[in-house]
Amino acid sequence: MTMKTMRGWVLLALLGTTGQLTAAELTGSLQWARRVELSTPVSGLVTHVAVDSGDEVRKGQLLFNLDARGFNAQVKKAEARVLTAREAQEEAKRELERTTEMYERTLLSDHELQLAKIAFSNAAAELQTAEAERTQARLELEYSRVSAPFDGVVLQRSAEVGQTVVTRLQSVPLLTLAETGRMLARVEVGELELEQLRKGMELPVRVGSRNFSGKVQRLGMEPVIAAGGIAKYEIDVLFEYPRAERLRAGQSVVVVLP
Numbered sequence: 001m002t003m004k005t006m007r008g009w010v011l012l013a014l015l016g017t018t019g020q021l022t023a024a025e026l027t028g029s030l031q032w033a034r035r036v037e038l039s040t041p042v043s044g045l046v047t048h049v050a051v052d053s054g055d056e057v058r059k060g061q062l063l064f065n066l067d068a069r070g071f072n073a074q075v076k077k078a079e080a081r082v083l084t085a086r087e088a089q090e091e092a093k094r095e096l097e098r099t100t101e102m103y104e105r106t107l108l109s110d111h112e113l114q115l116a117k118i119a120f121s122n123a124a125a126e127l128q129t130a131e132a133e134r135t136q137a138r139l140e141l142e143y144s145r146v147s148a149p150f151d152g153v154v155l156q157r158s159a160e161v162g163q164t165v166v167t168r169l170q171s172v173p174l175l176t177l178a179e180t181g182r183m184l185a186r187v188e189v190g191e192l193e194l195e196q197l198r199k200g201m202e203l204p205v206r207v208g209s210r211n212f213s214g215k216v217q218r219l220g221m222e223p224v225i226a227a228g229g230i231a232k233y234e235i236d237v238l239f240e241y242p243r244a245e246r247l248r249a250g251q252s253v254v255v256v257l258p
Helices: 002-013 069-104 108-143 191-195
Strands: 021-022 025-032 035-036 042-051 061-068 145-146 152-157 175-181 182-189 204-205 210-219 229-242 252-256
Touching: 061 175, 069 108, 069 191, 108 145, 182 252, 204 229
Parallel strands: none
Antiparallel strands: 021 025, 025 182, 025 252, 035 175, 042 061, 061 145, 152 175, 182 229, 204 210, 204 252, 210 229
C-alpha cells in the first residue's frame, strides 16, 4: 500500500468520527425557530389559565387572563372624563366664537378676546389628555388578556389561578411558547464549507425518514471549537413542516450540503 493510499484511508476514518454521514451530510439538532416567554405589562390577579404544558394553540387563542373588573372600571372612568372634557371644549368654542363676534363689533377688549382663546386652548388640551388616558385604560384592559401571538406549543406554564402578578419593576414570565410549523436545523461546518454557503441558499433537511426543503437563515460569525481544536461554525437552516409531524427541539437532524 502506498503512502498516498494510506493517507486516504486515514481521511475516510476521520470523516467517520466527525458526525458526518457522508462528505456532504452533516448531523445536528433541531431548534425552535421562535420561542417566547409570555407575560403582561399590567399587574393583577390571575383568574383563568386556558392551557397547560404540551398543549398546541392557534394564533389569537386565549392563554390566560387577569381579573378584568378593575381594568373595566378604569375604562369607564376614562370614557366619562372624555365626555366631560368634550362638552367643556364645545362650550369654550362657543364662548370664543361669541367673544370674537363682539370683539369685531368693538364691544370687547383685546384682553377679553385673549382670555377666551386661552380658555379654548386649555379645554382642547384637557380633552387630549382625557383621550390619552382613555387609550391607556383600554390598552391595560387589553393587556389583561394574553393570547397566542402565533401557532405554537406551550413549553412551560408558570401561571396559576389565584396568582398575583406584579409588574412594577419587570414582567414575570407566565408561559413559554414555541412556534410550530417552522424549525431550525443547526449544524456545524468547517471554514471551507462555510465559504460556500450564503444566506437564503436552499438546502435539503432530513429528520429520520422525513425530508424537507430548508433555507440558510444564519451563518455563524464566531467559531465553535470542536474536538481536536478544529474551528467549526454553526449554521441555522430554516424549514417548514406539517404541524402533524410534531417535531421537537433537540431531535437529530441531517443537513445536506451542496
